[in-house]
Amino acid sequence: MYDELKAYRKPDFMLGKWQCHQPTLSDIEELGEENYWTMVCGFVATAYDERLYLWSKGIDFNSMTDFQVFIMRVEEQIISPIELIFPDIHIQNYQTFYDPDTEEVLLIDVENKMVLTESDYVMLTDYLRNLHGLPKNSIKDGNEATKRWRLDYELKQIERKIQRGIVDEFHSILQPCISALTNTTGFKYNWHTVWDLPIGVFYDALRRTQAIKASDQLVTGLYSGCIDYKTMKHKDDLNWLRALNNKDT
Numbered sequence: 001m002y003d004e005l006k007a008y009r010k011p012d013f014m015l016g017k018w019q020c021h022q023p024t025l026s027d028i029e030e031l032g033e034e035n036y037w038t039m040v041c042g043f044v045a046t047a048y049d050e051r052l053y054l055w056s057k058g059i060d061f062n063s064m065t066d067f068q069v070f071i072m073r074v075e076e077q078i079i080s081p082i083e084l085i086f087p088d089i090h091i092q093n094y095q096t097f098y099d100p101d102t103e104e105v106l107l108i109d110v111e112n113k114m115v116l117t118e119s120d121y122v123m124l125t126d127y128l129r130n131l132h133g134l135p136k137n138s139i140k141d142g143n144e145a146t147k148r149w150r151l152d153y154e155l156k157q158i159e160r161k162i163q164r165g166i167v168d169e170f171h172s173i174l175q176p177c178i179s180a181l182t183n184t185t186g187f188k189y190n191w192h193t194v195w196d197l198p199i200g201v202f203y204d205a206l207r208r209t210q211a212i213k214a215s216d217q218l219v220t221g222l223y224s225g226c227i228d229y230k231t232m233k234h235k236d237d238l239n240w241l242r243a244l245n246n247k248d249t
Helices: 004-009 025-031 033-044 051-055 066-075 118-132 144-164 174-182 199-224
Strands: 012-015 018-021 094-099 104-109 114-116
Touching: 004 012, 004 199, 012 118, 018 118, 025 033, 025 174, 025 199, 033 118, 051 066, 051 144, 066 094, 066 104, 066 118, 114 118, 118 199, 174 199
Parallel strands: none
Antiparallel strands: 012 018, 094 104, 104 114
16 A cells, blocks of 8 residues: 555655656657557556467466566566656566565566565556556456357457458547546646646546536436435445545546
8 A cells, every 4th residue: 555645746756665756648648648558558467458468378367466477578578668657667677586485476676676576566556557547457267168258259359350450549548538627617727737737636637527527417416306315326426525446537
């Protein structure tokens, strides 16, 4: 766990032994948004997210932890550099070591004397997901039939795309959100000033605005008689001061 208020206020802070930096929307635009999401999503990817990569190697994703998959991808150097967010983590320098005392597999940057443990990885990925409102895909197949169905289905989808010449193109995730917020009454930033917002503050503003508007609509529905309070499944949605989580994105 980390200090949420400090992470919200300061674009640069320490998360355990790791230095963290929140890039601004301007930083992300300059890097290239597609490159940014490749970097972030590559770092937090779960075993389920990388199921096709694992299947190509004859590995069942259900048998792997997220950290084990991360180690494999680090060893194969197929993870984008993450220094923009974690300046101390130079992915290309990390090597795998086994600690016989703790029976842990570690990633160690010998040059900079930095050790990345599984608990470090969990802490850093939790922070990144909360920062960007990303859900964690922890799906596991319940039996062999489900596992076979999923593999066949995924491979057929890929085959259809190849046959039809379909190429997945990247479309901006941030642009519609920036457009929506800067055109929302009450949002404190305009098109010129929004670019200086750290990404975590921007996503918090997006989620809070959604929560406020949803609460207002529910209250209107209650007073008009269109909604019955007793049958409401998520009464906490009326409270726009509540702590927000990834489901609110």
